[in-house]
Amino acid sequence: MSIFDNILGNWIQIxxxxxxxxxxxxxxxxxxxxxTTGNHCVKCVAVNRCCFKNEANKKPEPFNTTGxxxxxxxxxxxxxxxxxxxxxxxxxxVNLNIGDIELVIPDGKIDYMFSxxxxxxxAMGYYELDRENFVQVLFQQTKKSYLYGEYYIVDHTKYGCxxxxxxxxxxxxxxxxxxxxxxxxxxxxxxxKLKMNTPLGGWxx
Numbered sequence: 651m652s653i654f655d656n657i658l659g660n661w662i663q664i665x666x667x668x669x670x671x672x673x674x675x676x677x678x679x680x681x682x683x684x685x686t687t688g689n690h691c692v693k694c695v696a697v698n699r700c701c702f703k704n705e706a707n708k709k710p711e712p713f714n715t716t717g718x719x720x721x722x723x724x725x726x727x728x729x730x731x732x733x734x735x736x737x738x739x740x741x742x743x744v745n746l747n748i749g750d751i752e753l754v755i756p757d758g759k760i761d762y763m764f765s766x767x768x769x770x771x772x773a774m775g776y777y778e779l780d781r782e783n784f785v786q787v788l789f790q791q792t793k794k795s796y797l798y799g800e801y802y803i804v805d806h807t808k809y810g811c812x813x814x815x816x817x818x819x820x821x822x823x824x825x826x827x828x829x830x831x832x833x834x835x836x837x838x839x840x841x842x843k844l845k846m847n848t849p850l851g852g853w854x855x
Contacts, residue, residue: 659745660703660704660705660799661701661702661703661704661743661744661745661746662701662702662704662709662741662742662743662744663699663700663701663702663741663742663744663841664694664697664698664699664700664702664709664710664732664739664740664741664742665698665699665739665740665742666690666694666698666738666739666740667738667740668690668738669687669688669690669694669695669698669738671686671687671688671690671695671698672695672698672699672700672839672840673695673696673697673698673700673809673810673837673839673840674839674840674843678756678809678845681696681807681808681809681810682695682696682808682809683808684808690738691733691734691737692808693710693733693806693807693808694733694734694737694738694739696806696807696808696809696810696811697710697739697806697810697811697838698739698840699840699841700810700811700838700839700840700841701744701746701838701841701842702811702838703799703801704741704743705799707802707803708799708801708802708803709741709803710733710803710806710811711806712732712733713731713732713733713734713735713737746797746842747797748793748794748797750841750842751793751796751797751842751843751844752842752843752844753789753792753793753843753844753846754839754843754844754845754846755846756845756846759846759849760785760849763849763850764781767849767850770850770853771784771850773825773830774819774821774822774825774828774830775821775822775823775824775825775826775828776822776823777823780822780823783822784822787819787820787822788817788819788849788850791817791818791819792815792817792834792836792844793844794817795815795816795817795818796815796836796844800815800816800817801813801814801815801816802814804835809837810837810838810839810845811837811838812835812836812837812847813835813836813837813838814833814834814835814851815833815834815835815836816831816832816833816854817831817832817833817834818830818831818832819832830853831853831854832850832851832852832853832854833851833852833853833854834846834848834849834850834851835847835848835851
């Protein structure tokens, strides 16, 4: 196995074969709605079919059975699962390529970024005529960072699994040769999709 296999490999997809519902079936403002998922857990639905690097802090925490007398639980008719008793979710190994990653950009996010973070963008050497170039660089670097596992989980709720990605923006124009480390915020959605929350969230040291 090469160093590139270590960087790019080791991906899993959360799959519940008994549940076809995913967070894609709901609006961004509501998240998964309690009472609409049958006998499936809301937080499980929120990550169903989502892809994660198979490492700590990069995938939802599994159910912790430490201190639980498993034999007693099983005799009571309960079965420990991936995330909770009776959970049907499984971690399935998958191959993820950059072409599989799709960014979902809610309306107004890019315009807001340019109005609120223009000073940051200019500081990286991107100016008025570089708008489209900067957006494409931002999107490409975001996809690369996800593929490389350069992210960590912030929380896991009915709205999905929120992550901070650490991306590297190459300087342009008078800042060519420099590289800027930026934090962005996304929700991990099914089948390699990332829904943008905050395209530029802060400088990273």
